[in-house]
Amino acid sequence: MKLIRQHFEKDKSGSTTLIPQDKEDLWELYNLIQKGDEITLSTHRNIKKATLGSGVAQGKDKGKTERKLLTLKMSVEDIEYTPSEEVLRIRGKTVEPNEYVPMQSYHTAEVQLQKQFTLYKDEWDEIAYGIVVKVCSIEEKAEVGAIVMEEGVAHLCLITDNMTVLRNKIEKSIPRKRRGDGGGSKHDQAMEKFYQLVNTTMLRNFDLDKLKAIILASPGFVAANLLKHVLAEAVKNNDKTVMQNKSKFIVVHSSTGYLQGLEESLKDPSIQRQLSTTKFAKEASVFETFQKVLNEDDDRAWYGPTECARAVEMGAVKYLMIADALFRSDDIGVRKHYIALADAVKNNGGETLVFLSLHESGEQLNQLTGIAVLLNYPVPDLDEEDD
Known part of the structure; x- marks a missing residue:
């Protein structure tokens, strides 16, 4: 989701202007937009030409219609979302004058991908505001961090499923390495300071616990030497976060230290396989456990919709494993049910892992009804029918 602008008053009323960029954004908007809100968006309408002209021309074209792009402001009365069609429909009454449609007339319009709209609420509560913050934050959506670099230049990026965002660029002058220089040459000293600056900037911009992989790409040995520096500094400073996430770092070769080098690396099939393995390492490890x-058979592992729902209700879940087909179901009721389960697990200190059906562990989970739980303690008889 792209945030264009927002304005809030002291009484918590206000508006936000957004551009949805993928179908998951439409799902979040389905949860954000409520009956009684007002929305301004563009939509096409068939307009009778008789209302457009006058005199002879009006009589000649009477009854004919012209399709025009209008901007309507409506009071929301109903919201309909169809995930399979990537369509979010809003039905409501117009609340602002428009020369082509009467006030208080009913219309249905679509919130479309890559199209701007503005949402007005009388009160933005924490949940509604939180949805906007979440969907517009690259940090929340990014699964992969990347540093593409060469001597003296580094680009730090966050990568989502459909975009790469440059978070920081580092440039530092590095003296040429001269023949016969020892280990303490100006070149080596400058490179050490460069690696230190890149490391510090990375730790400030990347949440290593949230990211599933961190790509280090460069020509030559620059990326490999950066990783050595990062791990050495972590040991020196007893940085447990870096040490616990060191398996997420992937060193790859690129022809340049600029962004086209990262694009080139990401297209390499071997890197895609390695990245996939790293991204889903936790899911695979939890599923193996x-x-x-x-x-x-000690009553700590269960699968099946009923059994898992009972375990969640008891607050006993350490890990809730859900196949993406359930979590992103076209059936809104099913989707809301599993999101409610995930929220309940989080509130009780557990964690929800979404398994992609295309990945091996996701295929195995689908064979076990698509949902499973690993509990904090044994709970027997979750599969027995209630009396």
Whole structure:
């Protein structure tokens, strides 16, 4: 989601102007827009030509219509979302004058991808405001961090499913390495300071716990040397965050230290496989533990919609594993049910992992009804029918 502008009053009323960029943005908007809100958006309408002209021309064209792009402001009365069609429809009455449509007339219009709209609320509560912050934050949506670099230049980026955002650029003059220079040459000293600056900037811009992978790309050995520096500094400073996430770092070769070098690296099939393995390492590890516990049959591992819902209700879930097909179901009721389960798990200190059906562990989860839980403690008889 792209935030264009927003304005809020002291009484918490106000507006925000947004551009949805993918179908998940439409789902978030479905949860954000409520009956009684007002929305301004563009829509096409068939307008009778008789209302456009006068005199002879009016009589000649009477009854004919012309399709025009209008901007309507409506009071929302109904919201309909169809994930499979990537369509969010708003039905309501116009609340501002328009020369082509009467006031208080009913219309249905669509919130479309890559099209701007403005939403007005009498009160923006924490939940509504939180949705906007979440969907507009690259930090919340990014799964991969990347540093593409060469001697003296580094570009720090965050990558989502459909965009790469440059967060920071570092440039530092590096003296040429001269023949016969020892280990303490000006070149080596400058490179050490450069690596230190890149490391500091990375830790300030990347949330290593949230990111599933961090790509270090460069020509030559620059990226590999940066990783050595990062890990050495983590040991020196007892930085547990870096050490716990060191397996997420992937060193790759690129022909340049500029952004086209990152694009080139991401297209390499071997890098895509390695990135996939790293991105889903936690899911695979948790699912492996789940299978082991399930085989031990000690009542800490369960699968199935009813059994998992009961475990969530008891607050016993350490990990809730959901296949993406359930979490992004076309059935709004199903989708809301599983999102409510995920929220309940989070509120009780557990964690929800969404498994992609295209990944191996996701395929295995789908064979077990698409939902499973690993519990904090044994809970017997979750599969028994209630009396």
